[in-house]
Amino acid sequence: MCVKGSEMNITGTMPTGFELVRLQHEALPELDLDEIDTHISFLGHRLNLPLMISCMTGGTRDGRDANRDLAIAAQECGVAVGLGSMRVGLEHPEVLDHFAVKEVAPDVPVIANMAATQLREIEHQQVIAVLQHLQVQGIAIHLNPGQELFQPNGDRSFRGLKTSIAKFTKHCPLPVIVKETGFGISAPTALRLLDAGVDYIDVAGSGGTNWALVEAQCLDKTAAEAAAELADWGNSTASVLADMREEPRLDGSIIASGGLRRGKDIAKSIALGAELGALALPFIKDVFAGGPEQVTRRIAMLNQGLRSIMLLTGSRTIEDLKKTPISIDPSLSFKTNLR
Secondary structure (H helix, E strand, C coil): CCCCCCCCCCCCCCCCCHHHEEECCCCCCCCCHHHCECCEEECCEEECCCEEECCCCCCCHHHHHHHHHHHHHHHHHCCEEECCCCHHHHHCHHHHHHHCCHHHCCCCCEEEEEEHHHHHCCCHHHHHHHHHHHCCCEEEEEECHHHHCCCCCCCCCCCCHHHHHHHHHHHCCCCEEEEECCCCCCHHHHHHHHHCCCCEEECCCECCCCHHHHHHCCCCHHHHHHHHHHHHCCCEHHHHHHHHCCCHHHCCCEEEECCCCCHHHHHHHHHCCCCEEEECHHHHHHHHHHHHHHHHHHHHHHHHHHHHHHHHCCCCEHHHHHCCCEEECHHHCCCCCCC
């Protein structure tokens, strides 16, 4: 990953699509705000909020501190936390403990993270041994062709990834999540991943961080212009969720991420069929700006927003929110181009 300069445009021009999704307002909710119950069960733990901190750093001293601080905030707030890519830990065992945060987050799920392309290169038993060492509750395998294409030393071949994932899930004793990194996973691809033994799909749709634009910051002019063509690329988060809700086999296996920023975004994601929502960039900014305390403040804001939407839709529980009436603009749905 290459980031230089000050604050830059790394979100592209694609909206999340949540503006095309509306939840029906209930003027007579017959609820007390104190009755609202946002608890869910995820990876064998009871969470206070249907939320995961998606981390994207590790392998350096700053990354180690960020992983630890995010885990501290997750423990305090009762939400799940994901680690940055552990590739550097696999290649350099001396930094592996940068990802060992379970001691500060004993009561919430901690999820490790590595690229699908690395499953073709690294012995699966070695990966499993590292997961056991870190005492995590699951592993996220990320798909990132849109990013890799614009890394100077990035992968250019993406053959055999489904086979590698299927072989890994067969032997991995932990739940496996497959996620994109900002361009979205379509419903047909999600079904293929379920067939490969994957437990959860993290859609990571467009509308949040655009990693092609991130990489473009350190490219020459020609390559940067090519990367800029992807400013409006991808499957928006809401469009992916809207299509996935039409596939019964995906019920109970979807994590929503990609541009989620408010409690209302989490609420809409759940109404569209997700089990929980996940955010990365806002929490990374928070942890570097103000440590665990600033992260917990954001989580409190998300909690308040979600609870408000739940009351205004007459939803006492997360299960109720999944059943709330919803309006989806027809333009969100992808249709197969039959020729």
